[in-house]
Amino acid sequence: MLAMFFWAFVVGGLICVIGQLLFDVAKLSPGHTMSVLVTAGAILSGLGLYEPLVNFAGAGATIPITSFGNSLATGAMQEVQRHGIVGVLTGMFEVTSSGISAAIIFGFIGSLLFKPRG
């Protein structure tokens, strides 16, 4: 378990460093950077490489935004196995829904509670 914390820290940190390099060296805007990372997550997932990483690093791989691409692709792949090619469309949000719905719900609650502070 302690090894898990260690590797979560290291792997999560390294993914963030990749993001920082995209910011500073490739001079991408935050929007571009996040899109690149999400796409990378989806591709790694398609190659079957993301799941071992999750097994290895736990939250270090599930907390960065790359896991969003992974869970979209995983959801779609599971559905493909069950229902064939149509599953690509229907299974997409199977796994991801919690992150997006949490973001919408808390975003809305946030707008009820808070004012921008500047």
Added chain:
Amino acid sequence: MPAKSQTWTFTNRPAILSTGVVGGPFEKKGRIAGDFDRFFEDLWIGEDSYEKAQRKLIEEAVSIALKKRNLKETDIQFFLAGDLINQITPTSFAARTNAIPYVGLFSACATSMESLALAAFIINHGGAEKVLAGASSHNTTTEKQFRYPTEYGGQKPPTAQWTVTGAGFAVVGTEENGPAPRITSATIGKVLDLGISDPFNMGGAMAPAAVDTIEQHLRETGRDPSYYDLIVTGDLAKIGRSIALDLFKQKNLDIRSEQFQDCGLMVYDKSQPVQAGASGAGCSAIVLYGHLLNEMKKGRYQKILLVATGALLSPLSYQQGETIPCIAHACAIEYL
């Protein structure tokens, strides 16, 4: 003076009669806090949106400028002003409040000098007795429009600049007999685009426009840079200023670095997290109408040239990959 000149010379002594300068909480911690007339402790200024807050800034600055001279809104013939927000609504809405005949102006951050130059022109040629000129900006409205939501945790690069929350307005007229800060000439700049497209590097984009306007001004007035005690740019900040100094050298203009200041570097303290410096239409307005005029009254400066620079971009234009066209307007202000 050549026939096709972009410089006006004012012989009828248009003067800055009074000024109103207001700022926000962040400016209060800055270096020239003593030169403001009033601070607001809160960015909201008691309003329910930042856009309304910016309108309030303008209204307050205008009323302070009028009060200092015991003037009423009806004593002013024209109101020349602008800001950075879409369709310059804060200024237009403030004009709705004060009901002074209104000319809305836009040259981004160069609006401050555009309005002053036009005001001086109107006064000089007898178009009016008293005119109000000025500009304002508000940090969060500008951030919201041009960049990201204010609470978004994006990292600003060291070239980024911090938009000033503040408004500076001045009553321009002729009646002053004694010594007063007078606008003796003004140069209207042309739009220059040297291909910079990074919206987080305005100083780098605007420097050539400032240098061009200064060069034109000096040539057309036949003045040597040493004529001025101080040449001040609007909001070039660190990068823009060092570029401008280099460009002067290239063009053989003898402007010393201690004679060449930038409003963007004067507003805030070094410890404040403003990256390269301050920016915004309000930046040059508050520095000129507050700090610089006070220094002139104290006798520290006799003649200054203020060159406000503006980046004429919109969020749409840079997202579509357009480069940033820039402009600079200059006003020479002499204490006589």
Added chain:
Amino acid sequence: MANKNQNKTPEQKAYDQFEKKHEMKRPVLKNCIRAFWVGGCFCLVGQALTYFYIYMFNFTEKTAGNPTTATMVFLSMLLTGFGIYDHIGQYAGAGSAVPVTGFGNSVVSAAIEHRTEGYVLGVGGNIFKLAGTVIVFGVFSAFVVVLIRTVVMMWGGS
């Protein structure tokens, strides 16, 4: 990007070079170290939450990710609302943008920012102003990836 450079006049190109010399270098190494430790900390918190959900509730290692994500977004809402997240963001850069809290921050900050335009058109219409790109590219790239994978598997016969 490429054609932007081609369209530049020689004068603009020369200025570009000249301007670059004056630009302050971004402190890449310092930024990376900051991104590393802050991003790592967010993941540590995430890992702790994952174990918390495994211990206290009926979640397995696989399913505990969902409540963890939701909790992280909740934390991000608080940090955003109290005006702390943008300061963390300036310090940590990608360290706070890449974890799912950054996704939460982009949603919440947009929602808070546009509340003055009303809840329907302001909040509702702008809530995904920034996060929308992530969703769009995530979904589309996942679609393409899975489609290719499925086709390859069908031909590969496995």
Added chain:
Amino acid sequence: MKKIMYVLASVCLLSGCGFNGPEHKDSKMALVKKTQPSPVRLSNTGNKAVSGQLKKDVLGFDSIYDVAIIEGPKETLVAYKVRHLHRFKMKKIEKQLNAFLKKRYPGRKFITSSDYKIFLETVRLKEDMDKHRISVGKAKKRFKDIIKLKQELT
């Protein structure tokens, strides 16, 4: 900058304080260290020697360092922990283990899982049974619940 440190530190603390598990001494530490629980038998069909052997066999895998076994009436649950650096190959290990068990103990049905949650629940069940806190009937029901949890995973 200080403000940020405080916030991060307090968030870390807050989330760390969440662990106040129910009264399970061993299982509290089940994820932190090796527990090596002895196998549990829910029915009297098997014999003790066999389940002991089973444990040794599973531990014979280099990549596995801890294992908890419950022998149910029909199936046998094998929850195991994989050495961290081998976690990349978790799927492969599961496959190998299944193949091995099938070959070694033909005719018996095995359910294997490397999930911490399954391991944790297995240890908890064993503890409750050792302390005679639950009846055999209840234990069988808990066993079924664990298996259900495992099947949800796929």
